[in-house]
Amino acid sequence: MSDGKNQDRAGNILLVGVGGQGTILASKVLSEGLVRAGADVKMSEIHGMSQRGGSVSTHVKFGPAVYSPIIDEGEADTLVSFEKAEAARWLSYLRPGGMLVVNDYEIRPLSVLTGMAKYPDDVIARLREAVPGVIAFDAGAVASRLGNAKAQNIVLLGALVRCMGLGYIDWEAVLKDTVPPKSYELNVRAFEAGRAWGTGSPQAG
Amino acid sequence: MRKIMTGNEAIARGAWEAGCRVAAAYPGTPSSEILENIALYAEIDSEWSVNEKVAVEVASGASMAGARALAAMKHVGLNVAADPFFTMSYVGASGGLVIVTADDPGLFSSQNEQDNRWYALHAKTPMMEPSDSQECLDYVRDAFEISERFDVPVLFRVTTRICHSKSAAEPGERVDVPVKPYERDPAKRVMTPAAAKARRYLLEEREKKLREFSNGCPYNRIEWGASRKAGVITSGIGYQHAREAFKDAGFSYLKLGFTYPLPDELIREFAAGVEKVYVVEENEPYIESFVKSLGIACEGRSLFPAVDELNAGIVRSAVLGCKPEPGPTSGVTPPPRPPVLCPGCSHRGVFYALSKEKDIVVSSDIGCYTLGVAPPLSVTDSVICMGASVSAGIGYQKAFASAATDGPGRKQPKVFSVIGDSTFFHSGITGLIDAVVNKSESALIILDNRTTAMTGHQENPGTGFTIKGEATARIDLRDLCVACGVKQGNVRSVDSYDIGAVAKAVADARASREFFVIIASRPCALIRDVARARADLYCEADKEKCVGCKACLKAGCPALAPDGGKITIDRVACNGCMICAMICPVGAISRVGDFYE
Structure with missing residues (x-):
């Protein structure tokens, strides 16, 4: 539930990944929840040529009044990366002291598959050194155990909600209105599993 | 609400x-x-x-x-x-x-x-x-x-x-x-x-x-700030970036929503009310030129880059000189991740066949298939604008023919123009007619994937449906080419997934001294019904048979990966198009699963 205090809150959330990973649906659910809590919300994403397996980003900004829809370098409160090397690509967008949620999952681009580039080693360990308190886990594996790996986007959304302290929003109700009815139950479980990640709650397993 | x-x-x-x-x-x-x-x-x-x-x-x-x-x-x-x-x-x-x-x-x-x-x-x-x-x-x-x-x-x-x-x-x-x-x-x-x-x-x-x-008009308005030290004239997204950038600076704004003709009197009034004028706009100095033409001094392009979009950070640091504290760095170099042709893309087989040809020039066009330029396929020579593949191909072939008269030893590459179905309807047909009547010896490949894929799968004259989803006439590409004067025998229809047939058609087009058209058809793998029908299909590489020659990787499919010297195929990404299987010299790849009815 929102109150005056929550309405005054502001934040910049950058969701990044690889085209086709479901960043857009996660951002849609996130924005809808923030709107319902009474915030001014702007969300910006890029379509077209940037999809097709390319690097993608969605910017979500909220607060009492939001102007520019774009998050600048050094301004994201939380960076959610759906792929681990993408976290490194966008890390400079995180503000000092910002939080990083990263899917411990590797998608090798064609440049790596054809031997023209190398996929970096020890990505998660190096991200942990750079950002204290990184939340890193295989969201696809969590979603798979719940029934469908594709729900990884909502697992990551759950982790983000805990990170940003957005628990005052009724996310179950938001999911009800934003995801297809037949995947609602799964998405609620995925959301809760993501939110509980690292808290020792059995839901996280 | x-x-x-x-x-x-x-x-x-x-x-x-x-x-x-x-x-x-x-x-x-x-x-x-x-x-x-x-x-x-x-x-x-x-x-x-x-x-x-x-x-x-x-x-x-x-x-x-x-x-x-x-x-x-x-x-x-x-x-x-x-x-x-x-x-x-x-x-x-x-x-x-x-x-x-x-x-x-x-x-x-x-x-x-x-x-x-x-x-x-x-x-x-x-x-x-x-x-x-x-x-x-x-x-x-x-x-x-x-x-x-x-x-x-x-x-x-x-x-x-x-x-x-x-x-x-x-x-x-x-x-x-x-x-x-x-x-x-x-x-x-x-x-x-x-x-x-x-x-x-x-x-x-x-x-x-x-x-x-x-x-x-109400679309052009002055927003006086706490300070008259600086005023910003801006429009569109530039306004949002400027408000964000200067939110603690108390600047004044002339926010323009009606930008032709620009409001000369309002600009004069605003400029007279502030000590310094900034113009925040992306790309061209459109507003700035006008402001200066009024004899008003302002800063715009002198501070902000002409290339690329702006953001609040760029605007803020250019005017106030302050940069945000830098975020963390990991030292990890992420691999380049440009867009690529999807697994199961119907264009892949055609580009693979072209990649095996020597002394050709590929004049391509606007669409997903622009990605034929990317490694490992790397066949595309030029892309200008919608429809230009066909007409530029005519010009290429003319110039190569003319170059041959400059002396012996000048190669005469064969020119292949490559265009998608929607782009062909958009503005390729005029080029085709030009090629026919002006006796071009170039060849045209129409990549018919039955949709306008790049922009999100819109209908086009070849799909048989209107924007409202109503059934309508479907323009037949072969009939159209023949009606435009391409000889029946010079139009070849092939299945884009059948790389043998595509290669044969390319060889025949190459040998032809008359304008030759290949219509390579296969619906886009991302069309919902296509994706559903092939959801359970995938290819598998037999680790015993695979000799690790990596020939299949030359088709540039992101579902294939070398794994300890052998090939593995991502069964979720793969749609069983079989192009890799056709390329494999030792028959190590086969298809698993059934079409979903």
Whole structure:
């Protein structure tokens, strides 16, 4: 539930990944929840040529009044990366002291598959050194155990909600209105599993 | 109730609320969702036009007939539609006529970064520039009225960050504006030189009235800040970036929403009220040039880059000199991740066949298949604009033939023009006719994937459906080529997945001394029904048989990966197209699963 205090809150959330990973649906659910809590919300994403397996980003900004829809370098409160090397690509967008949620999952681009580039080693360990308190886990594996790996986007959304302290929003109700009815139950479980990640709650397993 | 919506959704909503009756567009990022959303309203007769020129002409006809009409396109689409656009400024509008141009600062999905605000100046049409979704809705609704009031089409200029950003907007009710009774008026609408000259004088009169309107309209407003030390003149997304950048500085703003003609008096008043003037705008110094022409000193391009989109950080550091504290760095170098042809892409087999040919030049076009330039396929020599593959191919072949007369030893490469089905209908047909009648020895490959894939799978004249999903005539590519004069024997239809047949067709085209067309057909793997039917299909590499030669990787499929010297195939990504299996020299790859009925 929102109150005056929550309405005054502001934040910049950058969701990044690889085209086709479901960043857009996660951002849609996130924005809808923030709107319902009474915030001014702007969300910006890029379509077209940037999809097709390319690097993608969605910017979500909220607060009492939001102007520019774009998050600048050094301004994201939380960076959610759906792929681990993408976290490194966008890390400079995180503000000092910002939080990083990263899917411990590797998608090798064609440049790596054809031997023209190398996929970096020890990505998660190096991200942990750079950002204290990184939340890193295989969201696809969590979603798979719940029934469908594709729900990884909502697992990551759950982790983000805990990170940003957005628990005052009724996310179950938001999911009800934003995801297809037949995947609602799964998405609620995925959301809760993501939110509980690292808290020792059995839901996280 | 306020709703969060994209600029494109808000434009569609505003057009509907304004009583728009006819809407036409050719898809193009970032504009495509405007018509997709307009088509959801039963009251608006909507169409995917064959190209942007057709779209503007359809809307122009509807306007002359008395209906409110809209045409939408990406920035380069207005180049295609420039001919009717310029002259409709002379003809004027009976029913309100709104032309939406969606520019792409930053070239997220475009072949150039042209700033279409100059079109308004050039064609002498009023221009509006919204800065968020609410303004998209409000301005487009008002644009129809402005068009009718001043008897002129309105250029509605948006950019990627306006089209594809979501922000809150308050939807209203639809005002049902009747179609005006039709009145014939040849002196106004038949643009003979004499009639056009008479209209030409009226343009100058209209311009004065429009400038007066610009000075007093609600779309241009001064927002005095706590400080008069600095004032910012800005429009569109630049306004949002500036407000964000200077939110603690107390600057004053001249926020422009009606940007042609620019409001000279208002600009003078604003400049007189502040100590220093900044102009914040992306790409071209459109506003800045005008401000300077008034004799007002200002800083714009001297501070902000001309190339790429702006953001608040760029604006802030250029003016205030402060940069945000840098974020963390990991030292991890992420691998390049450019867009690639999808697993199961129907274009892959054709590019693979071309990659095996020596001494060819590939003149390509605008669409997903532009990615034929990317390694490992790397076959494409040039891409200019929609339709240029065919006509540029004619020119290439002429020049190579001419070069052969410069002396022995000059190679005469065979030229293959490559174009998608939707792009071919858009503007490839004229090139095809030119090739036939001018006896071009080049060859054309039409990549027929039965959709307009790059922009999100819109219908086209080859799909058999309208934008509203109604069944309609389907233009047969083979019949069309033959009707345009290509000899029956010089048109070859092949299945894009059958790389043997594609290679044979390429060899025959190469040997032909007459214009030769290959129609390579196979629906896009991402079309919903196609994806569903092939959801359970995938290829598997037999680790015993695989010799690790990596020949299959030459097709550039992202579902294939070398794994300890052998190939593994991602069964989720793979759709079982079998191109890798056909390439494999030892028969190690086979398909698993069934088609889903």
